[in-house]
Amino acid sequence: MIDYSVFPEAPGCYLYMDDAGRVIYVGKAKNLKRRVSSYFTRGGHDPKTERLVESIRSADYIVTGTETEALILENTLIKRHRPRYNIDLKDSRSYAYIHLTEGPYPRIGIARQARGKGEYFGPFVSAKERDYVLNVVKKTFGLRSCRRMPKRPCLRHHIGTCTAPCIGAIDEAGYRERIDRARSVLRGRTGDLIASLRADMQRASDDLEYERALELRDEIAAVEHLAARQRMVRRTDHDEDIIASMVKDGTVYLMLFAVIKGTLTDKQEYVFPESEGYFEEFLVQYYGERTPPKEVILAEAIDPALEAYLGERRGSRVTVTVPQRGDKKKLLDLAIKNIEITFFGDHLKLQALGRALHLPEPPNVIECFDISHLSGTAMVGSMVQFRGGRPDRQNYRRFRIRDVEGIDDFAAIAEVVRRRYTRLKEEGGEFPDLIIIDGGKGQLGAAMAELKRLDTRIPIISIAKREEEIFVPGFPHPIPIGRDEKASLFVQEIRNEAHRFAITYNRLLRKKAMIQ
DSSP, X not given: OOOGGGSOSSOEEEEEEOTTOOEEEEEEESSHHHHHHHHXXXXXXOHHHHHHHHHOOEEEEEEOSSHHHHHHHHHHHHHHHOOTTSOOOOOTTTTOEEEEOOSSSOOEEEESSSOSSSEEEOOOSOHHHHHHHHHHHHHHHTOOOOSSOOSSOOHHHHTTSOOOGGGTSSOHHHHHHHHHHHHHHHTTOHHHHHHHHHHHHHHHHHTTOHHHHHHHHHHHHHHHHHHHHXXXXXXXXXXXXXXXXXXXXXXXXXXXXXXXXXEEEEEEEEEEEOOTTHHHHHHHHHHHSSOOOSEEEOSSOOOHHHHHHHHHHHTSOOEEEOOSSXXXXXXXXXXXXXXXXXXXXXXXXXXXXXXXXXXXSOOSEEEXXXXXXXXXXXXXXXXXXXXXXXXXXXXXXXXXXXXXXXXXXXXXHHHHHHHHHHHHHHHTOOOOSEEEEESSHHHHHHHHHHHHHTTOOOOEEEEETTTTEEEOTTOSSOOSOOTTSHHHHHHHHHHHHHHHHHHHHHHHHHHHHHHO
């Protein structure tokens, strides 16, 4: 079984490999850690998934900015690796174009090849993505898709997705304005268009044209959503490499993204000692063994002689780009984000939590307690330990509640805290740097009272499930940490693991009782 604790709680794609290093499955996830762990902690898989799990020997991941980007990347990786356990996504419609015809009322449609009059946008690597873009643009701007203009409006006009130039429902100037907006979206120039649409919406609202303002609001929402999907599917006619690096404590951490025809397809990681000129030395060695792409995107400029060397290796000019904004800068930032999560994610989480709680040092050892029961029966407690930001399963503990009858979570928390730290004190064991209690102010107060009785000083907090509010002793209100901030997400991660461990033990006891 792979160590899924190293996976981040972030959106992205995961890749499973067999003992020969072949990619056998590619999947996407809103939360990589939660999704990957489900393969190994849950039962009841179908036969195909069971065979997949038995074949997994290693795993990798690529973090993306959004779940939508993960969806697009998944499709690209499947087409690249053809994994054995993914469904076959071969599609004869791939690499087609979106076509805007000429004339006073251009139509929008699909073209297999960029031949003939009109404008062509693409090619699209993914047929699914192409169809999505086509449908959004067609519906958002009400463009005609009929090959011949009919004499009466079709169903699309009646359901509000076509402006019906066939019956003169829109004049040529108004239709041309919509074509211009669609052209901007298809070229990826959504920023200026969104700003223009917002200004038009405000003017329509000021003029009390509320119906028009609502139409523009819907257009803005559609364009913004489309821009998010297009972020990782840029239309270019050449391949690119995006290379980013970070240096920490004399070690270089480097990430390389391969972009094929505008689509992120793969990543490679390198770790090596820092030395003078390490980056240029890496480029020489890396491209000494392979042909450079037409463009290399870096965070800093390199020596012109090295740029000439890349051109010699390729046999034609290689462009070295240092982007300051735009899609290429976003991909460079994404590479840096992957470095941070892959190599420094645990350290960053600990630092964020230490700062949020105003601790003198980041809490290296954290213990979290939870209570689980079913209407007061089979009441159990769990304690999980995180060390260095990762689960330390050898130090997990579970407790059968002995001294509590009925439903009393406060007393149950008090019991497991008392038993845990009484034993540590008697055995001279290592105390944690932070204690987390699953619950609100009541559970926190019960645990704090036990620590005082034991004359033990350990920083302690609690987290309430509904709003993910974090409480500290002595304050009646939760501390001001947003539920989506790094520190809060880390606390939620630890609490969720304690909750999972407690439920597993509770189910085990109930199963034993049923058998008896």
